[in-house]
Amino acid sequence: MLLPARARRRDRPALGENTGAAMPPRAFDVGSPSLWYQGQVQTALARAGGPLWLVRGRGSRVWDSRGHAYLDARSGLWAVLLGYGRDEIVAEVTAQLRALSFAPLTDAAAPVAEELAARIGALAPGDLASVALVPTGSEAVDTALKFARLFHYAGGDRRRRMIVSREYSAHGGTYAGLSLSDPDRGLLRGVGPGLRGVRFAPIPYRYRCRYCAEQPACTLACVGALEDVLVRAGPDRVAAVFAEPVPGPGGVIVPPDPYWPAVRALCDRHGVLLVADEVVTGWGRSGRWFACDHWDVVPDLLVLGKGMTAGYQTLGAVVTRRRIAERLAGRAVPHGFTYSGHPAACAAALAVLRILEDEHLVARAAHLGRRLLDGLRAELAGCPIVGDVRGIGLMAAVELVEDVRTRAPARLSARGLRRLEVDLRSRGVLCFVDNPVIVAPPLVVSDDELTRLVEAVGASVRGLAARRRGTRE
Numbered sequence: 001m002l003l004p005a006r007a008r009r010r011d012r013p014a015l016g017e018n019t020g021a022a023m024p025p026r027a028f029d030v031g032s033p034s035l036w037y038q039g040q041v042q043t044a045l046a047r048a049g050g051p052l053w054l055v056r057g058r059g060s061r062v063w064d065s066r067g068h069a070y071l072d073a074r075s076g077l078w079a080v081l082l083g084y085g086r087d088e089i090v091a092e093v094t095a096q097l098r099a100l101s102f103a104p105l106t107d108a109a110a111p112v113a114e115e116l117a118a119r120i121g122a123l124a125p126g127d128l129a130s131v132a133l134v135p136t137g138s139e140a141v142d143t144a145l146k147f148a149r150l151f152h153y154a155g156g157d158r159r160r161r162m163i164v165s166r167e168y169s170a171h172g173g174t175y176a177g178l179s180l181s182d183p184d185r186g187l188l189r190g191v192g193p194g195l196r197g198v199r200f201a202p203i204p205y206r207y208r209c210r211y212c213a214e215q216p217a218c219t220l221a222c223v224g225a226l227e228d229v230l231v232r233a234g235p236d237r238v239a240a241v242f243a244e245p246v247p248g249p250g251g252v253i254v255p256p257d258p259y260w261p262a263v264r265a266l267c268d269r270h271g272v273l274l275v276a277d278e279v280v281t282g283w284g285r286s287g288r289w290f291a292c293d294h295w296d297v298v299p300d301l302l303v304l305g306k307g308m309t310a311g312y313q314t315l316g317a318v319v320t321r322r323r324i325a326e327r328l329a330g331r332a333v334p335h336g337f338t339y340s341g342h343p344a345a346c347a348a349a350l351a352v353l354r355i356l357e358d359e360h361l362v363a364r365a366a367h368l369g370r371r372l373l374d375g376l377r378a379e380l381a382g383c384p385i386v387g388d389v390r391g392i393g394l395m396a397a398v399e400l401v402e403d404v405r406t407r408a409p410a411r412l413s414a415r416g417l418r419r420l421e422v423d424l425r426s427r428g429v430l431c432f433v434d435n436p437v438i439v440a441p442p443l444v445v446s447d448d449e450l451t452r453l454v455e456a457v458g459a460s461v462r463g464l465a466a467r468r469r470g471t472r473e
């Protein structure tokens, strides 16, 4: 939505400042909410005062119905790479909708879809070049799973059906996405069983590694464990390994440098496809176009979503390497959704790419990411409940512990987390409040906003530590 010109000129209050542009919040019906809030226990949300009514956004900030401004260090839900109110994107989307509001990606396409596919192919590493557009990241995960199995089937290898995923993973909300996500999240409770033939392997979580957390450097024992999972499944029965190069929602778990090349070599050794889910990390968030680029690894399938349209439209993609596209080209492939490659979404994605390039925002994410990490580490040094502060690009995590020596995870009640969230909001900041606390601002966050974000997170976490000691800060 475009703001009236006058409102646009008088924006930018300090974080948390009341603009006075209040609207009465609507009542939240606990018994039968008319709008269902995703991933929430609806009654708990009601007890916590109901949802945040967001009414407008500009730059990296959003305003609630009471007129309070927040720095959106969740980037919506990891999607809003370029902040809110980018008129260029709105103009491109509007022009496309005026010209052609729909083209079925079955036997037709708007030129923007072709143009976008060519641009993605040019940006993606190696020979990743063939692009299947879908409406969301979850549908991209689902499509990648089908492509991986079909690739082997089409090559005459009909036994390769199994998928190896990893602990701490999040792969979306479709049935396939939930089945591939870490079972410890309990996402299939009461819904399952999950898809058959999915196995889970450990990840290189240095801070909590069951193999080498105590060692001075990573021993890559988790790659051996991944191979064990493959071998136990029967290496000739596994279609693909699904993995986020850096699990974001799982805790911004940055692998040691040798990890990804070792996993690539392992997959090659066993004829297994490597699927990189970059729905969160892709499109510049990690400080490179794709997180795989940090380790010069080319996956067989690259899964994209979220940041592609920076939250202005909805779009996902699966990018495949040449040999996969060539093998599947002669077959009917059971993938496709009515809104795949919607012209307005493609126009938004092209506009987003242009802005990322013109404003050098990928390099900026790397640069500001270092500042974010250094800032959080300095701000929280010596805090008795902070065990680890880690990050890459503009995504960082603060892991809370009972005791920094034992690394026992902090026992945080829902009330304690809620209090932390309220405290952060009172300081004008939205971030992902759980353990770890995750911070992921838009790539356009200003230097000043970043400084205040670091201060706010530092103060809120120290406040939590003080409350846990039973003293005031």
Ligand SMILES: Cc1ncc(COP(=O)(O)O)c(C=O)c1O
Binding pocket: 136, 137, 138, 139, 141, 170, 171, 172, 173, 177, 244, 248, 249, 277, 278, 279, 280, 305, 306
């Ligand atoms: C790594 C990863 N993959 C896939 C998805 C699914 O994306 P979407 O919710 O846009 O369908 C998510 C969502 O959070 C994600 O974090």
